[in-house]
Amino acid sequence: MKLRILTLTAVTLLIVSCGTKKAAPVATATPAATETAKTTELTPALAEGKNLYENSCARCHKLYDPKKFSQEDWKPILVRMQKKAKVDDTQIALISNYITSQL
Template sequence: MKSTFLTFAALALFLASCGTQKSAPVAATEPAVPPTETAKGVTLTPELAEGQNLYSNNCAKCHKLYEPKKFTQEEWTPILVRMGKKAHLDGTQMASITNYINSQL
């Protein structure tokens, strides 16, 4: 009888520990995002900040991030097209990243 009780207690503890995964609360509405500043003091609109976020999070997965001023706008265009395909980014995401890069040139 004790072994049956201990088996059920262990099983209940195991199931309880597996089912209590914590998750971050999800906001019902997106809060207003104030403009942010880059390291060089350039104020970013929420749209440009989203492009910066996409650039930082998607591009840094595979390689180091380059400063936008390292290349000209003409040099960035084929780089962004090629890397956007590799990262499986949609048109909206690519436009956001492109706008961010161009705003920093």
């Protein structure tokens, strides 16, 4: 009797585990979303600023989308983070220019 219960339980678990797999939703790009995406060609200085932003800032926290804050909001954030990230004035200017170009 125990063998039948264990077998029935094992078969039930196998069927349930195979039948409950859920597929992740697939994101599709719509033409409207593609048109509204702003693509800015990066000059070498802006590319360096992007590189500094991604490498200096991501060491401590997640990267924020530059559009999340206004240009006025970014100024005190960058000043405050400059010392923590150990970047000099030239590097912070490159980061600031990159963020401003993405707004």
